[in-house]
Amino acid sequence: MPEAARDLAAALSNPTPELLLVVTGAGASHASGIPTFRGSEPDAIWRRDDVELATVAFFDRDPVSQWEWYLERFAAIDGAEPNDAHHALADLERWQVAGGGRFLLVTQNIDCLHERAGSRSLVKVHGSSDRVRCSRPGCENGAPRGSLPRSAFDLEAFRAAPSPASLPRCPVCCEALRAHVLFFDEYYQEHDDYRYEEVRQAARTADRVLFVGTSFSVGVTDLVLRSAYAREVPMISIDPGISGPPLSDGMIHFREPAELVLPEASSILLGEDR
Numbered sequence: 704m705p706e707a708a709r710d711l712a713a714a715l716s717n718p719t720p721e722l723l724l725v726v727t728g729a730g731a732s733h734a735s736g737i738p739t740f741r742g743s744e745p746d747a748i749w750r751r752d753d754v755e756l757a758t759v760a761f762f763d764r765d766p767v768s769q770w771e772w773y774l775e776r777f778a779a780i781d782g783a784e785p786n787d788a789h790h791a792l793a794d795l796e797r798w799q800v801a802g803g804g805r806f807l808l809v810t811q812n813i814d815c816l817h818e819r820a821g822s823r824s825l826v827k828v829h830g831s832s833d834r835v836r837c838s839r840p841g842c843e844n845g846a847p848r849g850s851l852p853r854s855a856f857d858l859e860a861f862r863a864a865p866s867p868a869s870l871p872r873c874p875v876c877c878e879a880l881r882a883h884v885l886f887f888d889e890y891y892q893e894h895d896d897y898r899y900e901e902v903r904q905a906a907r908t909a910d911r912v913l914f915v916g917t918s919f920s921v922g923v924t925d926l927v928l929r930s931a932y933a934r935e936v937p938m939i940s941i942d943p944g945i946s947g948p949p950l951s952d953g954m955i956h957f958r959e960p961a962e963l964v965l966p967e968a969s970s971i972l973l974g975e976d977r
């Protein structure tokens with residue numbers, strides 16, 4: 704492992720990047736006990752349940768069942784703590800910024816573990832588990848700009864007796880609230896909080912890209928991968944899975960758990976003089 708950490712530190716720092724773009728996926732939160740919501744195959748596509756349930760179409764048809772499903776997911780997320788991979792990525796940001804460079808962490812995870820570990824330059828491109836929003840677009844609490852803290856709503860009444868009458872509702876227009884996450888049948892441009900333009904801009908200009916625990920099957924990963932590949936930007940992937948992504952020429956793979964290899968690499972970098 705020390706050798707892998709040294710190689711990773713070298714891949715991140717030689718030469719020093721101007722904009723280090725990090726993309727994290729479910730694998731980054733796996734060691735925190737958050738289910739990946741995918742099948743057991745390394746490159747399995749989303750489980751059929753997820754693809755059916757996490758949609759506007761399903762919300763419109765059966766908001767009660769969708770809320771019950773999300774409350775289960777949120778319960779798993781709320782009980783989780785950041786793991787060493789989250790802390791190491793916050794360290795990596797400190798290292799990059801201390802050296803005068805720019806840093807952006809784009810996560811596909813809706814949990815709040817990156818920010819709790821101290822990451823600052825962070826885009827939660829698939830939304831956030833700690834927010835909800837009005838399901839009526841154009842409402843001040845709905846898309847394209849509005850959202851509310853989930854903690855502002857007492858969801859216990861709904862949990863105890865899920866029904867249309869107990870659904871959490873928008874305090875302004877009384878429409879049902881929904882999770883503040885990107886559904887499978889929605890676009891990144893749907894809500895300003897997904898900050899998709901910023902992600903596109905970073906994808907176009909980053910000169911070092913690090914993927915952590917991503918399966919390369921989701922839109923934003925593909926965007927970053929293609930841009931980096933076309934511009935011959937050095938790419939690094941940390942994932943213990945055995946199958947690689949498409950377009951992986953020039954990508955250095957570390958088939959290690961991120962929570963093991965990243966902390967060592969970050970401490971090597973932070974210990975160096977720059």
Ligand SMILES: [Zn+2]
Pocket residue numbers: 837838839842843844845873874875876877878
């Ligand atoms: Zn509303």
